Amino acid sequence: MPRDRRLFAEFKKEYSGKNVIKLLDFSPSRSLYRRLKKSKNIQYFPTDLSTDFIAEYQYDITDIPVEEGFFDYIFCYHILEHIEDDAKAMSELYRVLKDDGKVFVQTPFKEGEIYEVPEAKTDEDRLKYFGQADHVRLYSVRGLAERLEKAGFIVTIKTFDQDNDLGSSKKDTILLLKKN
Numbered sequence: 001m002p003r004d005r006r007l008f009a010e011f012k013k014e015y016s017g018k019n020v021i022k023l024l025d026f027s028p029s030r031s032l033y034r035r036l037k038k039s040k041n042i043q044y045f046p047t048d049l050s051t052d053f054i055a056e057y058q059y060d061i062t063d064i065p066v067e068e069g070f071f072d073y074i075f076c077y078h079i080l081e082h083i084e085d086d087a088k089a090m091s092e093l094y095r096v097l098k099d100d101g102k103v104f105v106q107t108p109f110k111e112g113e114i115y116e117v118p119e120a121k122t123d124e125d126r127l128k129y130f131g132q133a134d135h136v137r138l139y140s141v142r143g144l145a146e147r148l149e150k151a152g153f154i155v156t157i158k159t160f161d162q163d164n165d166l167g168s169s170k171k172d173t174i175l176l177l178k179k180n
Helices: 002-012 030-037 086-096 123-130 141-150
Strands: 021-026 042-047 069-076 097-106 138-142 153-160 172-179
Touching: 002 030, 002 042, 002 172, 021 030, 030 042, 069 086, 069 123, 086 097, 086 141, 123 153, 138 141, 141 172
Parallel strands: 021 042, 021 069, 069 097
Antiparallel strands: 097 172, 153 172
């Protein structure tokens, strides 16, 4: 998928490939899983709580069972819009990230403010309000950045135009996080 190619391209800009690192990847894509598992310098932690994706771990993003400052990099792609207590998830991401680590975040984005309907608890309601039965909110780029900043992160918003090499034909936005 284009979003996976973009993520990998941005990760390669941040990581030289020389040092051994620990990478946490929530609900990994098959293509990234295969590629990252082959790397000798990456201790790869693919996790998926739902077991819908290839993964070796089942970490709950609101309670990650590792010590503070464990991961060098975290991929959190299309995850936070599924998490009811996103503040707790963001706090956990901050806790398990090394001081010089980076987190790559992406969700579906909308214009304006974050759209939440707390009373939407059933799959039917969530499908009606968010367009997907397993979503609990729709983020705006600025709204998500503000929540991540509140969790302690320094947020860089990276927006990309069409890129035929990567196969992306629309605006693609990634939030790159580091500790404050």
